[in-house]
Amino acid sequence: MTDAVIRRATAADVAGIVALIAEDQLGATRESLDDLTPYDAAFAALDADPNQVLVVAESNGELVGTLQLTIIPGLSRRGSSRGLVEAVRVAASARGTGLGTTLMQWAVDESRRRGCTLVQLTSDKTRTDAHRFYQRLGFTNSHEGFKLRLD
Numbered sequence: 001m002t003d004a005v006i007r008r009a010t011a012a013d014v015a016g017i018v019a020l021i022a023e024d025q026l027g028a029t030r031e032s033l034d035d036l037t038p039y040d041a042a043f044a045a046l047d048a049d050p051n052q053v054l055v056v057a058e059s060n061g062e063l064v065g066t067l068q069l070t071i072i073p074g075l076s077r078r079g080s081s082r083g084l085v086e087a088v089r090v091a092a093s094a095r096g097t098g099l100g101t102t103l104m105q106w107a108v109d110e111s112r113r114r115g116c117t118l119v120q121l122t123s124d125k126t127r128t129d130a131h132r133f134y135q136r137l138g139f140t141n142s143h144e145g146f147k148l149r150l151d
Contacts, residue, residue: 003059003060004057004058004059004064004065004094004099004102005057005058005059006055006056006057006065006102006103006106007055007056007058008053008054008055009043009047009054009055009056009066011040011043011044011047013056013063014036014039014040014043015033015036015039016056016063017039017054017056017063017066018031018033018036018039019033019063020063020065020066020089020090020091021066021087021089023089023091023092024089026124026126026127046068051070051071051072051073052068052069052070052071053068053069053070053071053110054066054067054068054069055067055068055069055103055106057090057094057099057102057103059094062091063091064090064091064093064094064099065088065089065090065091065094065099065100065103066087066088066089066103067085067086067087067088067089067103067104067107068085068086068087069083069084069085069086069107069110069111070083070084070086071083071084071111071114071116072084077117077118080115080116080117080118081114081115081116081117082111082116082117082118082119082120083107083108083110083111083114083116083118083119083120084119084120084121085104085107085119085120085121086121086122088100088103088104088121088130090103100133101137104134104137105137107119119139121134121139122145
């Protein structure tokens with residue numbers, strides 16, 4: 001999808017981003033467009049933090065993709081920073097167009113520009129297609145991830 005423009009998200013994009021996140025089978029069970037208040041608050045916090053970058057991909061005035069990049073300063077790896085990619089979503093209408101690759105290349109390039117020596121991500125174990133996609137991009141399944149829900 002060569003006509004998509006990747007840009008920093010604005011508050012006006014929140015509903016569209018939430019819709020993209022809710023579009024898939026996992027997001028459909030966790031997200032709700034009924035009340036955007038918590039999403040607006042989360043966006044404000046993200047937007048105020050210089051180590052957070054929430055981007056959207058836009059084509060013909062429509063949001064067709066999104067991802068969040070977090071820059072994590074650290075002491076390991078000789079004091080290097082790493083880029084953490086989260087919430088990658090491509091609209092169903094744009095899948096198979098190369099947009100996912102474009103978004104991920106943007107995240108890698110931005111991480112490199114910000115001095116990171118590593119880009120990492122997690123992907124739900126049920127997303128086998130996504131795993132193949134990330135491996136095609138050169139990511140290796142080198143670690144086991146753990147999460148603890150704090151409900």
